[in-house]
Amino acid sequence: MTKGKFGLSLAAIAVIAFGFAALRQPTSVLLVCGFALLAEKDEWLNKQAMQALLLTIAYYLAELVMGWIFGGLARFFGWVKLYSAVSAMGTAGSFVSDVLYLALIVFSVLAVVRVLRGKDAGLPVIAKMAGGDFAAARGPKAGAAAAPAQTVPPVQAAPYQTQYAPPAQPSAPIQMSPAAAQAAPAPAARLCPACAAPLHEDSRFCTECGAKTE
Numbered sequence: 001m002t003k004g005k006f007g008l009s010l011a012a013i014a015v016i017a018f019g020f021a022a023l024r025q026p027t028s029v030l031l032v033c034g035f036a037l038l039a040e041k042d043e044w045l046n047k048q049a050m051q052a053l054l055l056t057i058a059y060y061l062a063e064l065v066m067g068w069i070f071g072g073l074a075r076f077f078g079w080v081k082l083y084s085a086v087s088a089m090g091t092a093g094s095f096v097s098d099v100l101y102l103a104l105i106v107f108s109v110l111a112v113v114r115v116l117r118g119k120d121a122g123l124p125v126i127a128k129m130a131g132g133d134f135a136a137a138r139g140p141k142a143g144a145a146a147a148p149a150q151t152v153p154p155v156q157a158a159p160y161q162t163q164y165a166p167p168a169q170p171s172a173p174i175q176m177s178p179a180a181a182q183a184a185p186a187p188a189a190r191l192c193p194a195c196a197a198p199l200h201e202d203s204r205f206c207t208e209c210g211a212k213t214e
Contacts, residue, residue: 002118004040013045014115017052021059022108024101029056044120050130051111051121058126059104066096 002010013036020028029052036042036049070093077085111121120127190199194211205212 004042004045006039008040010040010042010045011115011118013040014048014052014121015112017049018055018108018111018115018121021052021056022105024056024059024104026056026060029053047127047130048111048115048121051123051126052108054126054129055104055107055111055123059100062100063097066093066100069093070096 004010004013013032017029017032017036020032033049033053036045040046070089074086074089074093077083077089107123111123114121190201190203190213191197192199192206192209192211192213194206195209197206197208199206199213203213
């Protein structure tokens with residue numbers, strides 16, 4: 001068996017804690033739990049000691065509640081002078097107390113057997129609380145659980161397409177209307193200074209009279 005810092009068996013310390021719980025010794029259980037948490041500081045031992053302490057607390061809380069219930073009913077029936085009912089409440093309260101103590105012993109013995117095997121005590125609900133899961137004591141919430149939210153796939157935007165532009169057409173030559181062509185002034189024709197015959201643009205002599213044009 002694994003030993004702690006002080007040479008003591010960790011399983012033996014856990015067994016002692018559950019033994020004191022079965023013997024209804026809450027002070028001794030608290031002392032063993034404090035030694036495990038403050039001195040040994042072993043994670044496995046801490047969880048077992050906490051289970052023993054929580055088991056003891058749960059037993060005394062149940063005893064207190066049952067005492068209030070049956071004791072209150074007994075006093076009520078005593079006020080209305082139903083003495084047979086008062087006796088019945090006393091018997092019922094004693095029976096419930098014996099059942100709670102028997103349950104305490106059973107849970108303690110089961111925890112001791114598992115601890116001696118090197119396992120976790122595994123007490124129902126109490127084991128989860130000892131591990132820090134206090135929400136387990138409240139149980140599931142009333143009503144159906146909320147359905148998981150459905151994820152909507154993101155909408156993909158269509159790829160951007162540029163608008164087709166037709167190729168630029170070559171500009172057509174500007175055509176003048178006949179009226180505009182007539183309105184445009186014709187270039188002045190060259191005339192021979194001697195005989196007034198028309199001359200070519202680059203001619204230097206008149207083809208009619210042979211006179212020099214320049």
